[in-house]
Amino acid sequence: MQSASILSPSKPSGKFSLPGMVVALAGGIAVVVSFGAIFSLITSAISFSIPLVVPAMLGAVVGYATMKLGTSFGRCRNPKLAVSVAIIAGVVAWGTQYVIDYGRFRSVAFATIVHELPQATSQQVDHFVDQWLQEETGQSGLVGFMFLKADSESIEITSHQYGVPLAGFRLSGFSLVIYWLIELLMIVGLAAYINRSYAKQPYCxxxxxxxxxxxxxxxxxxxxxxxxxxxxxxxxxxxxxxxxxxxxxxxxxxxxxxxxxxxxxxxxxxxxxxxxxxxxxxxxxxxxxxxxxxxxxxxxxxxxx
Ligand SMILES: [Zn+2]
Structure with a gap:
């Protein structure tokens, strides 16, 4: 990647390749969905979440992927568009973790109910899961699952120095929603920061x-x-x-x-x-x-x- 122009500063033209930027957005999302899946697997494998490490890594991956694709395919000289694409991919990256969590929750719930009620059809089992979410949270589907998480999530802080959990505390309700917002802002902010200036680079x-x-x-x-x-x-x-x-x-x-x-x-x-x-x-x-x-x-x- 080039550094900023050594010519007297000139305004970027604002031009870009539309199909190229579509590729950049789609490619950026594809990259973050796969990384979101990997991070989600790691987080569940180590059985605790380290606050703000995963969003920082996701933000860096999203930012780097959209910057690379926006430079090569999008040839984007429109700084606002470059940052917007990074923000959209960042929001998707944030959501991906929870959609994957939700998928895992449904398959566990599904298996549990099938074990209890072997005669039930899969449609009935799906219905039971939604009904249960509805009863617990007042909402079904992904929204109900997020409400359920907001009620039961626990976050552990680990110390890198000692390698042991220092404190485990439960975030729930409003505090968890704030935590999600901080996560979202971290991913989006880091992705936007990485994409802030490539569109201003000199171009022929x-x-x-x-x-x-x-x-x-x-x-x-x-x-x-x-x-x-x-x-x-x-x-x-x-x-x-x-x-x-x-x-x-x-x-x-x-x-x-x-x-x-x-x-x-x-x-x-x-x-x-x-x-x-x-x-x-x-x-x-x-x-x-x-x-x-x-x-x-x-x-x-x-x-x-
Ligand atoms: Zn030339």
């Missing part, structure tokens, strides 16, 4: 492809003035040679943004990176920047890499 409308951003080389500051003059003369081989190789300490970063198909309208810049001596603290200064024609772009990419 002519070739219908994303532009590339690359740092083909890091050079030494020693002969940087010579390198800048050579770039201004459009003498790429001399410029690259003058940049030399990066030693320890301060260095020069060559950046280039280009369309990997047509190479039109590329843009390059030289940035001086100064090591302040403090750990992880660098200062940057723009030394030179300019557009490059396709021929010069190819030269830079060939010689600098």
């Amino acid at each position: 409308d002519q070739c219908e492809t994303w532009r590339d951003y690359e740092v083909p080389m890091l050079g030494s500051p020693e002969h940087v003035d010579e390198a800048i003059t050579a770039f201004q003369r459009r003498d790429i081989p001399t410029a690259i040679e003058a940049l030399g190789t990066c030693e320890q300490g301060d260095f020069i970063r060559l950046e280039i943004e280009y369309c990997p198909r047509c190479f039109e309208d590329a843009y390059a810049k030289l940035v001086a990176v100064h090591d302040t001596g403090q750990p992880k603290h660098w200062t940057e200064q723009l030394l030179w920047s300019n557009r490059l024609d396709p021929n010069l772009t190819r030269q830079v990419l060939e010689l600098a890499r």
Whole structure:
């Protein structure tokens, strides 16, 4: 994935491929349904739920899947649409866990009733299950099941440090509904966050492809003035040679943004990176920047890499 444009900031066009975005949404949902199933199985296998770990993982999976599909198939340059698709897939991801739980509940209930009443037809058994939910909660089907969960769910907090449950507490009624909302917000929020900026990345409308951003080389500051003059003369081989190789300490970063198909309208810049001596603290200064024609772009990419 490219980093943000090194050109002066331009507004994303808002365009996208409609069939591609449909693929992104459908594919994103397919991915989250399968992951939802896996997480649901894991949660039931370890027989307790670790609060907020599963939604965080689901949110990351949903966000990554919709971002990848929206970039490749949807070619989406509409940030609002990109985020909306992630939100829809996130809501589905949240619901999937409970639909799967509900399916498991029904099959257990079904088996129990068949055991008690071997003569009953499957239609009758289904009816008994719904009737029981109705009596317990006032609702049948998935809604009744969610009400039932709201009455009986228990959540355990485990400590990673000691690997043992610290506290088991029951969430029910209103507090469980709040917990579900937090889960939903976590999944949706994380998915939206991951998808917030890909649609703003530079794009070549002519070739219908994303532009590339690359740092083909890091050079030494020693002969940087010579390198800048050579770039201004459009003498790429001399410029690259003058940049030399990066030693320890301060260095020069060559950046280039280009369309990997047509190479039109590329843009390059030289940035001086100064090591302040403090750990992880660098200062940057723009030394030179300019557009490059396709021929010069190819030269830079060939010689600098
Ligand atoms: Zn192009």
